[in-house]
Amino acid sequence: LFEKDKKFSSCAFGFYDMSTIVVLGAGRSSAALIDYLLAHADAGDWRICVADLQPDLARERIHAHPRAEACLLDMNNESMARELIGRSDVVISLLPPHWHTQVARYCLDLKKHLITASYVSDEMRLLHADALNNNLLFLNECGLDPGIDHMSAMEVISRLTTSGGRIISFESFTGGLIAPSTDPGNPWRYKFTWNPRNVVMAGQGTARYLELGQLKFIPYSQLFRRITRVHVPGIGELEGYANRDSLMYREIYGLHDVNTLLRGTLRYPHFCSAWHVLVQLGVCDDTYEVSCGDLTHAGFVELFLPAGNRPVEERLCRWMGLDPDGYEMERLRWSGFFSAEPVGLERATPARITEHILNKRWALHTEDRDMIVMWHRFRYVRGQQMFELQSSLVVEGRDAAHTAMATTVGLPLGIATRLLLEGRIVQRGVAVPVAEEIYRPVLEELKQYGIIFREEEVML
């Protein structure tokens, strides 16, 4: 009756009295989530169906678990998608974000809950009333960033506010880095632990935030030189650059009194100033293509420099006013930007070529361990006194298959799914996890997995 091996053509559970969780997408970030679901399947009497365009990938994720099934999912095939979603009680979508609205529409039609780790899009937001009217929860931003950042921030905000504090400043940074033990010769202290393309394109557009009561804009060309220095206990100095729009969090977190509100991305020191050189050069541009032919790495950089007789490396230093032995050049040199190695692409945008060059050194190896760092800084007034509370989280991955990134994205999704199926979340509509009924039990359970925030507080 429970046909686990029905050629992956579709999910075909026989029992409908138990709860069925459908996971859409079995990519890199799905392992920890699926492991969590499998581990709780017996206790919850769950069936788990993992669907992917590559059913073999889905099959690999479920480890032949008797309560799980791997299915083919082609989102372009509407009847296939509808059938799959129709069999679920709750859908967890790990698909690329542009699919989420479509999935949500099917969920509305078929009266299913939906959980994602992606930002609420404008289209998703429009479905709020419909979801509410159908008694459905469409919970988004329930991974790491966005996800754990919301939950941990709200927990502190609630605690400070309840005890009479008035929060006047909130800064929050998260970064996916590599563990200190990994790749010791890599001066960037960074590898691609997430979508490499998003890393290369990061920050394009204009960032906006609030600083000392003033609205501030940062154009892309200044983003990586306008950093916030951060000290994280146990890690040391890091630096953060601003994310696109920090202002919306005033509403989401109910921080109506803050005069400073800034969210951003963490990197190790000197990452940003070296990346700033790439931005200034123009190599992160994705708007036009270049024919590569036998273009070398150095030849690629040459495209963006005034012509001259001296080596590319020397001319870059002069043009950008860089110290040849400085932090920036050390990093660019290590990444091979001045080498005679062929790029090895036919025709691509500068952003794609840059990603390709970086990936030669930044691809995660099997034994590599990534590391997630999250850091919040609250300033608040209680009575006549101002306080500063810093809260930080450091999570190291086990290896390239069990990254901290996948764990911290997957566990909140899994826990929220369990809470929902257990009837412990009453909120409905399009939501993010800022309600106490969600963030408190999720944060509590995350502690069992070593996902524990550390706090330090001082009077100012």
Place this chain on the structure above:
Amino acid sequence: LFEKDKKFSSCAFGFYDMSTIVVLGAGRSSAALIDYLLAHADAGDWRICVADLQPDLARERIHAHPRAEACLLDMNNESMARELIGRSDVVISLLPPHWHTQVARYCLDLKKHLITASYVSDEMRLLHADALNNNLLFLNECGLDPGIDHMSAMEVISRLTTSGGRIISFESFTGGLIAPSTDPGNPWRYKFTWNPRNVVMAGQGTARYLELGQLKFIPYSQLFRRITRVHVPGIGELEGYANRDSLMYREIYGLHDVNTLLRGTLRYPHFCSAWHVLVQLGVCDDTYEVSCGDLTHAGFVELFLPAGNRPVEERLCRWMGLDPDGYEMERLRWSGFFSAEPVGLERATPARITEHILNKRWALHTEDRDMIVMWHRFRYVRGQQMFELQSSLVVEGRDAAHTAMATTVGLPLGIATRLLLEGRIVQRGVAVPVAEEIYRPVLEELKQYGIIFREEEVML
């Protein structure tokens, strides 16, 4: 029969044996063109119909000339546009460029020639075969830049090539500046003599050109610091920044041997480094809006700077590493960027606000004289010797109503129209003025108006 005052409702010429020229658009750039047409109307037995959405503006342009008529033109009214074009022998379109393809389609239907001063769009290019098959000329890029630049370059290229020269490098820059006598306290030596919005948005995107055999890209954030220094006889030092795509001119000019090909825009010294500060700040961004309220000029700059206690002016210097008494700050200060004057807009993009602030000092006054400078540099080999030929043009305007800009855009259009009606242009299809039958007589006649290139040649 020739009803000049028929309430501007449409052109209504009675005689169809004479030639009728329809001018679409009676804006700022039309005066010199219309004056030229009126001056030659008797000799050519022409009727001239000037059409605009504001027929009063059109009426003003024709000075009650007995062979001219002013008409209403609403391009959104297809039958009105068709009727007008239907009465013509040749149409000159001075409309905003996005209208040209529509005009060209009517011209195809109605079998009329078309002349414009605008760049050939991709849509226009697609009409080439149709125009050819209908024995029609759709001549574009026949103003100043593009226009006189093409013609003067081709004249030199043809002369050098005919005498056995092989051109290996071509650089060409044009600028709409102000005359030395105008606004002596203005350190930019610049005012808005053309569409202000285009000036503020100039260079967004990526410029590409050829330098010493190598393809080169310049991102927007580097464009205004990557200048070419130019010496123009009678004017002195100027500087040029690259235009968007110089490479296409290899084909257009038949310059298959060049290893350097660069076209750009001329400005007075230190304009570019000061403008570079605005680009770095992000104030030319047109992708989002800011609520102005009682925002001052200094408050606008403040939006783009890290918060601090010192005055905006001082913090800008420190942030950008500028000398408070240097060229850049002198220009920004003169433009009022640090003043407490209210911006005076409700809600606008940074680019619109910047345009608005600049326009307070850069709007052309009645007595102001603009100045056009065009400069070409050819390097070529003849025998075993390399030569460099520089060719330059300087044209001063009479006043704000008779700008050098309008004259140098309008005269080539007028002369080309006359040549066409006299049967002296045999070329058909979508074209730009690089054929000898066009550029030679146009350049020759332009000399009568003081539009004369000056050449200097040296052996290298």
